Amino acid sequence: MDPVVVGISGASGSVLAQRAIDVLLNKDIPVIATCSAAARMVWQEEMEESFSSTLARWQESPYFSYCQVGDLKSSIASGTTPTSGMIVIPCSTGTVAAIAHGLSSNLLQRAADVCIKEGKKLVIVPRETPLSPIHLENMLALSRLGVVVLPPAPAFYLKPNSVMDIVEYIVSKAIGALGLSGFMDESLRYQRRSD
Numbered sequence: 001m002d003p004v005v006v007g008i009s010g011a012s013g014s015v016l017a018q019r020a021i022d023v024l025l026n027k028d029i030p031v032i033a034t035c036s037a038a039a040r041m042v043w044q045e046e047m048e049e050s051f052s053s054t055l056a057r058w059q060e061s062p063y064f065s066y067c068q069v070g071d072l073k074s075s076i077a078s079g080t081t082p083t084s085g086m087i088v089i090p091c092s093t094g095t096v097a098a099i100a101h102g103l104s105s106n107l108l109q110r111a112a113d114v115c116i117k118e119g120k121k122l123v124i125v126p127r128e129t130p131l132s133p134i135h136l137e138n139m140l141a142l143s144r145l146g147v148v149v150l151p152p153a154p155a156f157y158l159k160p161n162s163v164m165d166i167v168e169y170i171v172s173k174a175i176g177a178l179g180l181s182g183f184m185d186e187s188l189r190y191q192r193r194s195d
């Protein structure tokens with residue numbers, strides 16, 4: 001299977017990125033990850049485990065590889081690299097803006113730009129509140145290009161017992177939105193619980 005690219009940007013919600021990559025690797029789905037400088041700062045604020053420790057744990061998997069966000073020579077900067085699409089989780093409003101305007105000023109933004117130009121699935125998980133007209137217009141522009149805009153909004157009707165319940169739900173929706181076989185079922189499982 002072609003790898004899923006996971007971009008981690010500097011919005012609140014580092015745990016979403018941690019869980020998304022854990023879930024993919026647990027299913028032996030190859031992952032190529034990149035993480036912005038701001039995302040590392042947020043990670044330090046929000047997480048018990050340091051980013052370096054988490055990275056070291058992921059790197060024990062033969063299915064995982066990591067690219068520095070400044071390394072524009074990495075494979076995912078090129079449209080010739082086969083991938084199963086990309087998730088930006090969490091996605092800052094700055095990265096939303098950069099992707100919407102094709103800035104490609106770091107590897108994460110370039111990899112997202114490549115997904116759009118190559119017609120591959122791109123899922124972004126933007127976290128900000130409230131949303132300004134700038135944020136909304138950028139998200140609308142991306143949605144019109146076929147990008148899946150999937151805010152980390154809890155499904156209150158599922159009566160989550162913990163933050164991790166919400167995280168599992170969002171991660172399953174985000175991975176499900178990539179259209180990978182097997183994961184559609186995962187995200188539908190959550191929807192059925194509400195029937």
Ligand SMILES: Cc1cc2nc3c(=O)[nH]c(=O)nc-3n(C[C@H](O)[C@H](O)[C@H](O)COP(=O)(O)O)c2cc1C
Nearest residue numbers: 009010011012036038039045092093094095127128
């Ligand atoms: C603790 C912390 C939490 C943040 N939370 C958010 C957030 O939820 N959403 C957002 O758009 N930016 C948030 N920011 C601001 C971004 O990190 C900042 O705009 C940064 O430049 C984004 O860079 P990046 O898109 O390259 O990761 C946060 C910053 C810090 C330090």
